[in-house]
Amino acid sequence: MESRAYPLLLVLLAHFFLILRTTSAQLSTDYYSKTCPNAAEIVRKEMIQILSVAPSLAGPFLRLHFHDCFVRGCDGSVLLDSTKDNEAEKAAPPNLSLRGFGSVERVKAKLEKACPNTVSCADVLALMARDSVWLSKGPTWPVVLGRRDGRMSIANETKQLPPPTADLTQLIQMFAVKGLDLKDLVVLSAGHTIGTAHCAAIKDRLYNFTGQNNLNDVDPFLDPHYIAKLRSKCSPTDTTTLIEMDPGSYKTFDLSYFKQVAKRRSAFHSDWALLTDKFTRDYVLKHANGYEAEFFQDFAESMIKMGNVGVLTGSQGEIRKTCSIIN
Ligand code: HEM
Known part of the structure; x- marks a missing residue:
């Protein structure tokens, strides 16, 4: 290529990257710095x-x-x-x-x-x-x-949205469609370190895992002692009672989700499923034993990634006045 062609090439490349930047990366931490600084x-x-x-x-x-x-x-x-x-x-x-x-x-x-x-x-x-x-x-x-x-x-x-009955293949696939990988899956699942679930969301694990609907039809991968505990709270027909997803620590964002999963005491089959793949299992077992700072850093990174999924920017969509109705 002749040397005088280089400047043109550089201009074209710079232009291409500028287009990429303006079409895909319009979110920024200081987006409201002028319009709503607080x-x-x-x-x-x-x-x-x-x-x-x-x-x-x-x-x-x-x-x-x-x-x-x-x-x-x-x-x-x-x-x-x-x-x-x-x-x-x-x-x-x-x-x-x-x-x-x-x-x-x-x-x-x-x-x-x-x-x-x-x-x-x-x-x-x-x-x-x-x-x-x-x-x-x-x-x-x-x-x-x-x-x-x-x-x-x-x-x-x-x-x-992944169902609580999902196995790992299903979870990987549903996260991948959103551009989230295996690490995001195991890290974000630990969002279940806070919050509660309705008995309705777990009752099939306790009474009707394969559709036989009898007292022996339990999720075989749930710790039997934990089954007894959950059954004492959730009857097969209960639709209102809430259980703590991370018992004893459901208001604190910490490592105890991983401890529960490692002990096969997680609320959902989808949480247990993290033990069925080497990468996710190793992550669960490592963080059941510590490394909180590393998990916190990973969680922050995966949340930022999730927060970028399919966003509307520029002149797309609108700024609603009331969140429950379009303008
Ligand atoms: C991996 C697949 C996931 C499945 C199958 C799943 C499923 C569920 C289900 C069934 C509930 C219980 C709802 C109820 O009965 O009230 C729940 C609660 C919850 N989930 Fe997930 N979830 C998943 C991933 C996530 C992620 C990625 C986050 C956030 C990073 C998250 C955060 C929560 C929180 C905080 C609660 C408690 C809500 C409350 O206290 O009302 N979950 N999830």
């Missing part, structure tokens, strides 16, 4: 108040962000109400146990007052999830911002 502080202040009154909402806020990102990307679609013509994600079975919608609206209202039409509901969820973990004594991380809110929410699309 956005993160406003969220944090509200979260401190909300969780001081209702600490058990930390789990639901973390789960809301996960369920948002796995369906149509992190676009706040999980927050939309159904309309007469459309059944929204919220109305689908995996989302009937979601909680905390009222608090999301409360935080959003504070932001609307400070900076109207500026901060998206999708970003509110990402910030609330981060603060929930931090206020539960877990790690914190920089949240990149600038997500826009979607205008669609379709109940049927919640099929993309």
Whole structure:
């Protein structure tokens, strides 16, 4: 190639990278620095108040962000109400146990007052999830911002959420579709170190694992002593009782999820499934015995990755005024 062709090539390459940058990386930690400089502080202040009154909402806020990102990307679609013509994600079975919608609206209202039409509901969820973990004594991380809110929410699309009965192949596949790998799977599953589950979500492991519906039909991979304990709390027909997913430490973000999984005392079959692959098993067993700082760092990294799934940016979508309805 002639030497005078090089400058042109360089200009073309620079242009290409500029296009890549502007189309794929529009989220940034200082996105609201001019339009709503106190956005993160406003969220944090509200979260401190909300969780001081209702600490058990930390789990639901973390789960809301996960369920948002796995369906149509992190676009706040999980927050939309159904309309007469459309059944929204919220109305689908995996989302009937979601909680905390009222608090999301409360935080959003504070932001609307400070900076109207500026901060998206999708970003509110990402910030609330981060603060929930931090206020539960877990790690914190920089949240990149600038997500826009979607205008669609379709109940049927919640099929993309992994069920608690999933085996590892299914989990790997469902995470891979979202650009998340095996490490993200094991690390993010440890979100189950906080929060509760309904008896309905675990009762098949206790009474009806293979569809035979009798007292012997239990998940063979669940510790028998733990089965007895869970049965004392959950009858086969119970739909309302909550169990602590990480008994004794369900309000604290720590390593005890890994200890429970290692002892085959996790709430879901999907948690147990992490023991069926060498990489995920090694991660569980290592962190059942320590290395909290490493887990915290890994969790922060995977949350940042999850928070980038399928985001709307630029002129896509909108900034909703109220999170439950499109403008
Ligand atoms: C790996 C696949 C996953 C499955 C199969 C799964 C399934 C479930 C189920 C069935 C519940 C119980 C809901 C109820 O009965 O009230 C639950 C709760 C929860 N999940 Fe997951 N989950 C998964 C991954 C995640 C991830 C990636 C996170 C966040 C990083 C997460 C965070 C939570 C939290 C915090 C709760 C407690 C919610 C509360 O306290 O109300 N889960 N999950």
